[in-house]
Amino acid sequence: MKVSELVQKTGLKAINEYKDREIESVYISDMVSDLIASAKTNAVVVTLQTHKSLIAAANLAAAAMIVIVNGRKPSEDVVALANRTGIGLFSFDLDAWAFAKKLVNLGVE
Amino acid sequence: MDPCSHHWFICNVRHGYLVEEACFECGGRLSFFSAEPVPPIEKYREGRHFWAYLGSFQTVKFDLKCSACGRLVNLNDVNGLMLSECTDSDCQVGVLVLQQAPDSLVYVAVCPNTTHSTGTCVSSEGIEALNQYFKAKLAPVGRKVTVVPCKLCNSFDKCRGTSIADVGLTDIQ
Numbered sequence: 708m709k710v711s712e713l714v715q716k717t718g719l720k721a722i723n724e725y726k727d728r729e730i731e732s733v734y735i736s737d738m739v740s741d742l743i744a745s746a747k748t749n750a751v752v753v754t755l756q757t758h759k760s761l762i763a764a765a766n767l768a769a770a771a772m773i774v775i776v777n778g779r780k781p782s783e784d785v786v787a788l789a790n791r792t793g794i795g796l797f798s799f800d801l802d803a804w805a806f807a808k809k810l811v812n813l814g815v816e
Numbered sequence: 817m818d819p820c821s822h823h824w825f826i827c828n829v830r831h832g833y834l835v836e837e838a839c840f841e842c843g844g845r846l847s848f849f850s851a852e853p854v855p856p857i858e859k860y861r862e863g864r865h866f867w868a869y870l871g872s873f874q875t876v877k878f879d880l881k882c883s884a885c886g887r888l889v890n891l892n893d894v895n896g897l898m899l900s901e902c903t904d905s906d907c908q909v910g911v912l913v914l915q916q917a918p919d920s921l922v923y924v925a926v927c928p929n930t931t932h933s934t935g936t937c938v939s940s941e942g943i944e945a946l947n948q949y950f951k952a953k954l955a956p957v958g959r960k961v962t963v964v965p966c967k968l969c970n971s972f973d974k975c976r977g978t979s980i981a982d983v984g985l986t987d988i989q
Contacts, residue, residue, distance in 0.1 A: 738874060738876075760979060766899075788978075793959065
């Protein structure tokens with residue numbers, strides 16, 4: 708499934724312009740440092756973190772997109788860094804569990 | 817020349833804390849990785865240094881292993897990675913950052929003693945393996961990074977950048 712298709716089916720709100728990559732995996736974590744060693748290439752990263760280090764780590768993990776849950780919004784410098792990496796940033800109003808259920812229902816695991 | 821083109825993968829993942837300390841006497845800084853459930857915070861004297869706890873944050877360490885030849889590169893001397901935002905034209909890292917294409921980023925591999933008073937930093941073998949690993953991982957998605965050792969910074973402790981660390985989540989108050 709492409710990023711754009713997932714956005715359409717889950718009601719995600721796009722925060723930046725993004726590259727429409729093929730999603731290959733999912734990784735849910737609020738530990739930024741864990742991403743490099745644990746997230747697979749082209750992953751959907753689900754987190755409530757909004758710090759710049761999130762983008763720095765997701766870039767090294769070759770993540771396709773980041774979904775920030777609980778309606779949180781990153782600051783402008785975080786969005787600017789995400790733009791440089793091409794990683795899509797999205798906001799989801801509910802918690803990580805609610806988004807995880809949507810992923811499973813869509814067959815994205 | 818190495819006969820193997822190396823297909824690195826991450827192994828030996830260790831979870832723990834990166835503890836930062838500063839010396840009251842010389843102003844030096846060092847950091848170390850602790851796998852203890854609670855990181856140590858005691859002050860102690862070591863030669864002319866008097867080290868005091870500055871802070872700690874959760875982090876992950878790992879090594880790289882080649883699936884083709886079995887070579888293991890120990891990254892014990894890498895205490896973390898920092899995305900450089902240096903623009904100092906008098907700094908080697910800053911110059912490198914300024915030379916990058918918009919989609920290419922420079923990361924600094926941070927060694928335990930960023931004052932480099934002992935003359936050591938992250939090994940060249942580790943830097944080479946990290947660059948090869950990230951190049952192979954990121955090329956298919958059209959991204960580039962360069963990893964450099966922190967000894968290339970004019971002054972790492974004053975360097976601008978974003979450390980990949982879990983600051984604030986489990987700090988000891």
